[in-house]
Amino acid sequence: MPQPTYGSHAPVTSRESLIRHIQLLREDLLANGDDWENPTLERFLESMAAWIKDSAGYYRSRGEEPPGPDWEFIGNALRAGAQYE
Known part of the structure; x- marks a missing residue:
C-alpha cells in the first residue's frame, strides 16, 4: 500500500x-486518506491551527528561525x- 505523501515536500x-x-x-487524501492522521476537514483544520500555534517551536527544533507568513x-x-497531532 502506498504511503501518504501529504502533498509535496517541494518548496x-x-x-x-x-x-x-x-x-x-x-x-493524496483521495488515494491514501485512510493513512492520514487527520482525514476529515474538522480534524485537518484543528491540527492545522495547532501546528500554526506551535510552529515557532517546530522551526527552532530544526535549527531554523521561524519564517514570516509567506x-x-x-x-x-x-x-x-x-x-500533526
Whole structure:
C-alpha cells in the first residue's frame, strides 16, 4: 500500500506552487486518506491551527528561525494539517 505523501515536500515559493501543493494534498487524501492522521476537514483544520500555534517551536527544533507568513509557511501549515497531532 502506498504511503501518504501529504502533498509535496517541494518548496512552496509562489502562488502557483501553493496551488500545486494543495492539488497534490487533495490527490493524496483521495488515494491514501485512510493513512492520514487527520482525514476529515474538522480534524485537518484543528491540527492545522495547532501546528500554526506551535510552529515557532517546530522551526527552532530544526535549527531554523521561524519564517514570516509567506507561501512556504502556508504550504507547511497545510501539510501539517494532514499529519500533526
